[in-house]
Amino acid sequence: MRARVFTREELGRYNGKNGMPSYIAYKGMVYDVTSSFLWKNGRHQVLHGAGKDLTDSLDQASHGSDLIVKFPVVEILSKD
Amino acid sequence: MAKVTREMVEKSGINVDQLVELLVKNAAAELTTYYYYTILRVNLIGLEGEGIKEIAETARIEDRNHFEALVPRIYELGGKLPEDMKAFHDISACPPAGLPKDPTDIKAMLNVLVEAERCAVRGYTHICNLTAGKDHRTYDLAQAILNEEIEHESWFSEFLGEGPSGHFLRRGETSPFVSKFLK
Numbered sequence: 021m022r023a024r025v026f027t028r029e030e031l032g033r034y035n036g037k038n039g040m041p042s043y044i045a046y047k048g049m050v051y052d053v054t055s056s057f058l059w060k061n062g063r064h065q066v067l068h069g070a071g072k073d074l075t076d077s078l079d080q081a082s083h084g085s086d087l088i089v090k091f092p093v094v095e096i097l098s099k100d
Numbered sequence: 101m102a103k104v105t106r107e108m109v110e111k112s113g114i115n116v117d118q119l120v121e122l123l124v125k126n127a128a129a130e131l132t133t134y135y136y137y138t139i140l141r142v143n144l145i146g147l148e149g150e151g152i153k154e155i156a157e158t159a160r161i162e163d164r165n166h167f168e169a170l171v172p173r174i175y176e177l178g179g180k181l182p183e184d185m186k187a188f189h190d191i192s193a194c195p196p197a198g199l200p201k202d203p204t205d206i207k208a209m210l211n212v213l214v215e216a217e218r219c220a221v222r223g224y225t226h227i228c229n230l231t232a233g234k235d236h237r238t239y240d241l242a243q244a245i246l247n248e249e250i251e252h253e254s255w256f257s258e259f260l261g262e263g264p265s266g267h268f269l270r271r272g273e274t275s276p277f278v279s280k281f282l283k
Contacts, residue, residue: 057195065193065226066121082225 026050026095028073035071036062042070043095046078046088050095053088073097101178105237109177112234119230119238120179123170125193126223127181130167132189133216134160136197140212143203152206152259154269156213159252161274163220166245169281173241194219210260217253224249244277 026043031050036042041054042062053059053070062070068077078085110116137160144153174181182188189196197216200208224246231239254265275282 058193060190065223066118066125080229082222082229 024095025098027098031073031095031097032071035069036060044070044088045073045097046075046085048097048099049089049093050097051088051091052094053091056091102176105176106178109235109238114230114234116177119227119235120174120177122193122223122227122230123174123177123238124179124181125191126220126227127167127170127174128188128192129194129220129223130163130170132192133194133197133220134164134167136199136216137163137213139199140197140209143199144206144209146204146206148206149204149209152210152213152256155252155255155259158270158274159213159217159255162248162252162278165275165278165282166248169241169245169278172281173238177238193223207260210256214253214256214260217249217256220249221246221253241278241281244281247277248275 026045028045031043031045034041034043036054036059040062041052042056042059043050044053044059045051053064058064059070064070068074074088078088106116109119137156141153141156141160144150144156171181182191194216197212200212202208224242227242228239228246231242233239251265251267254267257263258265270276273279
Protein backbone atom coordinates (compact mmCIF):
# COMPACT_ATOMS: atom_id res chain seq x y z
CA MET A 21 0.00 0.00 0.00
CA ARG A 22 1.39 3.40 -0.99
CA ALA A 23 1.52 6.03 1.75
CA ARG A 24 -0.75 9.03 1.21
CA VAL A 25 0.74 12.48 0.76
CA PHE A 26 -0.31 14.97 3.44
CA THR A 27 -0.42 18.72 2.92
CA ARG A 28 0.69 21.01 5.75
CA GLU A 29 -2.91 22.15 6.11
CA GLU A 30 -4.06 18.56 6.59
CA LEU A 31 -1.24 17.94 9.05
CA GLY A 32 -2.37 20.97 11.05
CA ARG A 33 -5.69 19.29 11.82
CA TYR A 34 -3.93 16.48 13.68
CA ASN A 35 -3.02 18.70 16.61
CA GLY A 36 -4.09 16.41 19.46
CA LYS A 37 -6.99 18.64 20.41
CA ASN A 38 -10.73 17.84 20.51
CA GLY A 39 -10.08 14.13 20.21
CA MET A 40 -7.83 14.40 17.15
CA PRO A 41 -4.67 12.28 17.04
CA SER A 42 -1.27 13.98 17.42
CA TYR A 43 0.81 13.89 14.24
CA ILE A 44 4.16 15.57 13.72
CA ALA A 45 6.31 15.81 10.63
CA TYR A 46 10.06 15.26 10.49
CA LYS A 47 12.16 15.25 7.33
CA GLY A 48 9.23 14.63 5.02
CA MET A 49 7.56 11.88 7.03
CA VAL A 50 4.48 12.22 9.26
CA TYR A 51 4.62 10.34 12.56
CA ASP A 52 1.75 9.47 14.89
CA VAL A 53 2.86 10.38 18.44
CA THR A 54 -0.61 10.10 19.99
CA SER A 55 0.46 7.19 22.20
CA SER A 56 3.37 9.09 23.75
CA PHE A 57 3.13 10.28 27.35
CA LEU A 58 5.31 13.21 26.29
CA TRP A 59 2.76 14.37 23.69
CA LYS A 60 -0.33 14.53 25.88
CA ASN A 61 -3.03 16.81 24.43
CA GLY A 62 -0.81 17.49 21.45
CA ARG A 63 1.80 19.40 23.45
CA HIS A 64 5.43 18.52 24.09
CA GLN A 65 7.68 20.15 26.69
CA VAL A 66 5.44 23.24 26.72
CA LEU A 67 7.00 24.75 23.60
CA HIS A 68 6.04 22.34 20.82
CA GLY A 69 2.65 21.48 19.34
CA ALA A 70 1.38 18.60 17.22
CA GLY A 71 0.16 19.23 13.69
CA LYS A 72 3.44 20.84 12.69
CA ASP A 73 6.64 20.10 10.82
CA LEU A 74 9.27 19.95 13.59
CA THR A 75 12.29 19.30 11.35
CA ASP A 76 13.93 22.64 12.18
CA SER A 77 12.95 22.53 15.86
CA LEU A 78 14.77 19.24 16.34
CA ASP A 79 18.11 20.95 15.70
CA GLN A 80 17.63 22.84 18.97
CA ALA A 81 16.05 19.96 20.89
CA SER A 82 17.76 18.15 23.74
CA HIS A 83 17.25 14.81 22.00
CA GLY A 84 17.92 13.22 18.65
CA SER A 85 15.67 11.99 15.87
CA ASP A 86 15.71 8.47 17.36
CA LEU A 87 12.92 9.53 19.71
CA ILE A 88 10.74 10.54 16.73
CA VAL A 89 11.43 7.84 14.16
CA LYS A 90 10.44 5.10 16.61
CA PHE A 91 6.79 6.16 16.18
CA PRO A 92 4.65 4.80 13.32
CA VAL A 93 4.82 6.66 10.01
CA VAL A 94 1.32 7.48 8.87
CA GLU A 95 1.86 9.72 5.86
CA ILE A 96 4.41 11.49 3.69
CA LEU A 97 4.47 15.28 3.97
CA SER A 98 3.90 17.26 0.78
CA LYS A 99 6.90 19.42 -0.20
CA ASP A 100 4.65 22.45 -0.82
CA MET B 101 6.02 36.37 43.78
CA ALA B 102 9.25 38.31 43.35
CA LYS B 103 8.05 41.11 41.03
CA VAL B 104 11.39 42.52 39.94
CA THR B 105 12.80 39.00 39.55
CA ARG B 106 10.00 38.13 37.15
CA GLU B 107 10.38 41.43 35.34
CA MET B 108 14.11 40.84 34.83
CA VAL B 109 13.46 37.39 33.37
CA GLU B 110 10.74 38.78 31.09
CA LYS B 111 13.07 41.56 29.92
CA SER B 112 15.68 38.98 28.98
CA GLY B 113 13.25 37.69 26.34
CA ILE B 114 12.06 34.56 28.13
CA ASN B 115 8.35 33.72 28.11
CA VAL B 116 8.00 33.42 31.91
CA ASP B 117 4.66 31.62 31.80
CA GLN B 118 6.16 28.93 29.57
CA LEU B 119 9.23 28.68 31.79
CA VAL B 120 7.09 28.33 34.92
CA GLU B 121 5.02 25.62 33.22
CA LEU B 122 8.23 23.74 32.40
CA LEU B 123 9.43 24.06 36.00
CA VAL B 124 6.10 22.78 37.34
CA LYS B 125 6.16 19.82 34.93
CA ASN B 126 9.69 18.96 36.00
CA ALA B 127 8.80 19.34 39.67
CA ALA B 128 5.98 16.84 39.01
CA ALA B 129 8.47 14.51 37.34
CA GLU B 130 10.75 14.69 40.40
CA LEU B 131 8.05 14.00 42.96
CA THR B 132 6.45 11.20 40.96
CA THR B 133 9.87 9.67 40.32
CA TYR B 134 10.54 9.78 44.06
CA TYR B 135 7.29 7.85 44.55
CA TYR B 136 7.91 5.29 41.78
CA TYR B 137 11.55 4.82 42.84
CA THR B 138 10.29 3.91 46.32
CA ILE B 139 8.47 0.95 44.78
CA LEU B 140 11.44 0.05 42.58
CA ARG B 141 13.80 0.22 45.55
CA VAL B 142 11.79 -2.12 47.77
CA ASN B 143 11.69 -4.61 44.90
CA LEU B 144 15.45 -4.50 44.31
CA ILE B 145 16.14 -7.66 46.25
CA GLY B 146 18.20 -10.81 45.94
CA LEU B 147 21.80 -11.20 44.88
CA GLU B 148 21.50 -8.88 41.87
CA GLY B 149 18.95 -6.43 43.23
CA GLU B 150 20.71 -5.64 46.49
CA GLY B 151 23.75 -4.38 44.57
CA ILE B 152 21.65 -1.69 42.91
CA LYS B 153 19.47 -0.77 45.87
CA GLU B 154 22.00 1.71 47.31
CA ILE B 155 22.27 3.88 44.19
CA ALA B 156 18.52 3.63 43.54
CA GLU B 157 18.02 5.00 47.05
CA THR B 158 20.49 7.84 46.47
CA ALA B 159 18.77 8.75 43.20
CA ARG B 160 15.38 8.57 44.95
CA ILE B 161 16.41 10.95 47.74
CA GLU B 162 18.11 13.34 45.32
CA ASP B 163 15.03 13.45 43.06
CA ARG B 164 12.97 14.45 46.09
CA ASN B 165 15.58 17.14 46.79
CA HIS B 166 15.17 18.39 43.21
CA PHE B 167 11.44 18.79 43.81
CA GLU B 168 12.16 20.75 47.01
CA ALA B 169 14.68 22.97 45.20
CA LEU B 170 12.36 23.71 42.26
CA VAL B 171 9.33 24.78 44.28
CA PRO B 172 10.68 28.14 45.57
CA ARG B 173 11.72 29.17 42.05
CA ILE B 174 8.24 28.39 40.72
CA TYR B 175 6.66 30.71 43.30
CA GLU B 176 9.31 33.42 42.91
CA LEU B 177 8.41 33.59 39.22
CA GLY B 178 4.70 33.91 39.99
CA GLY B 179 3.76 30.28 39.41
CA LYS B 180 2.17 27.74 41.73
CA LEU B 181 1.73 24.01 42.14
CA PRO B 182 -1.62 22.48 41.13
CA GLU B 183 -3.92 21.96 44.11
CA ASP B 184 -4.94 18.55 42.81
CA MET B 185 -2.22 15.93 43.34
CA LYS B 186 -3.66 13.75 40.56
CA ALA B 187 -3.45 16.64 38.12
CA PHE B 188 0.13 17.23 39.25
CA HIS B 189 1.02 13.60 38.52
CA ASP B 190 -0.51 13.76 35.05
CA ILE B 191 1.40 16.85 33.91
CA SER B 192 4.78 15.29 34.70
CA ALA B 193 7.53 16.07 32.20
CA CYS B 194 8.52 12.40 32.23
CA PRO B 195 6.56 9.13 31.98
CA PRO B 196 5.92 7.17 35.20
CA ALA B 197 8.90 5.00 36.22
CA GLY B 198 6.59 2.05 36.83
CA LEU B 199 7.61 -1.34 38.14
CA PRO B 200 8.35 -3.75 35.25
CA LYS B 201 5.97 -6.69 34.72
CA ASP B 202 8.61 -9.00 36.17
CA PRO B 203 10.17 -7.20 39.16
CA THR B 204 12.78 -9.95 39.48
CA ASP B 205 14.14 -8.98 36.05
CA ILE B 206 16.92 -6.68 37.23
CA LYS B 207 17.85 -5.60 33.70
CA ALA B 208 14.25 -4.46 33.15
CA MET B 209 14.42 -2.57 36.47
CA LEU B 210 17.66 -0.87 35.38
CA ASN B 211 16.09 0.09 32.05
CA VAL B 212 13.21 1.81 33.86
CA LEU B 213 15.69 3.66 36.08
CA VAL B 214 18.01 4.74 33.27
CA GLU B 215 15.15 5.89 31.03
CA ALA B 216 13.76 8.03 33.86
CA GLU B 217 17.16 9.64 34.33
CA ARG B 218 17.58 10.17 30.58
CA CYS B 219 14.24 11.95 30.42
CA ALA B 220 15.40 14.20 33.28
CA VAL B 221 18.76 14.90 31.59
CA ARG B 222 16.93 15.97 28.42
CA GLY B 223 14.48 18.10 30.41
CA TYR B 224 17.09 20.05 32.38
CA THR B 225 19.32 20.46 29.32
CA HIS B 226 16.26 22.03 27.67
CA ILE B 227 15.76 24.43 30.62
CA CYS B 228 19.48 25.29 30.71
CA ASN B 229 19.40 26.05 26.98
CA LEU B 230 16.36 28.30 27.43
CA THR B 231 17.75 30.23 30.38
CA ALA B 232 21.51 30.43 29.68
CA GLY B 233 22.71 34.00 29.85
CA LYS B 234 19.17 35.23 30.58
CA ASP B 235 17.66 33.89 33.79
CA HIS B 236 20.73 33.32 35.92
CA ARG B 237 19.02 31.87 38.98
CA THR B 238 16.88 29.33 37.10
CA TYR B 239 19.91 28.41 35.01
CA ASP B 240 22.02 27.85 38.13
CA LEU B 241 19.29 25.66 39.66
CA ALA B 242 18.64 23.67 36.47
CA GLN B 243 22.37 23.18 35.94
CA ALA B 244 22.82 21.92 39.52
CA ILE B 245 19.97 19.44 39.06
CA LEU B 246 21.33 18.44 35.64
CA ASN B 247 24.70 17.59 37.21
CA GLU B 248 23.02 15.13 39.57
CA GLU B 249 20.73 13.64 36.90
CA ILE B 250 23.76 13.01 34.68
CA GLU B 251 25.43 11.14 37.53
CA HIS B 252 22.30 9.07 38.13
CA GLU B 253 22.11 8.17 34.45
CA SER B 254 25.75 7.11 34.36
CA TRP B 255 25.38 4.91 37.48
CA PHE B 256 22.48 2.94 36.01
CA SER B 257 24.10 2.89 32.57
CA GLU B 258 27.21 1.35 34.13
CA PHE B 259 25.13 -1.46 35.65
CA LEU B 260 23.57 -2.10 32.22
CA GLY B 261 27.06 -2.72 30.86
CA GLU B 262 27.20 0.44 28.73
CA GLY B 263 30.58 1.48 30.14
CA PRO B 264 32.08 2.88 33.35
CA SER B 265 30.41 5.83 35.05
CA GLY B 266 33.76 7.18 36.21
CA HIS B 267 32.20 7.87 39.62
CA PHE B 268 32.28 6.46 43.09
CA LEU B 269 29.15 6.11 45.20
CA ARG B 270 28.12 9.05 47.35
CA ARG B 271 29.74 8.84 50.78
CA GLY B 272 26.99 9.74 53.19
CA GLU B 273 25.92 13.10 51.77
CA THR B 274 23.36 13.50 49.02
CA SER B 275 22.83 16.24 46.43
CA PRO B 276 26.38 17.66 46.22
CA PHE B 277 25.26 20.14 43.55
CA VAL B 278 21.69 20.97 44.65
CA SER B 279 22.24 21.21 48.41
CA LYS B 280 23.01 24.95 48.21
CA PHE B 281 19.37 25.48 47.14
CA LEU B 282 18.05 23.50 50.10
CA LYS B 283 19.59 25.57 52.89
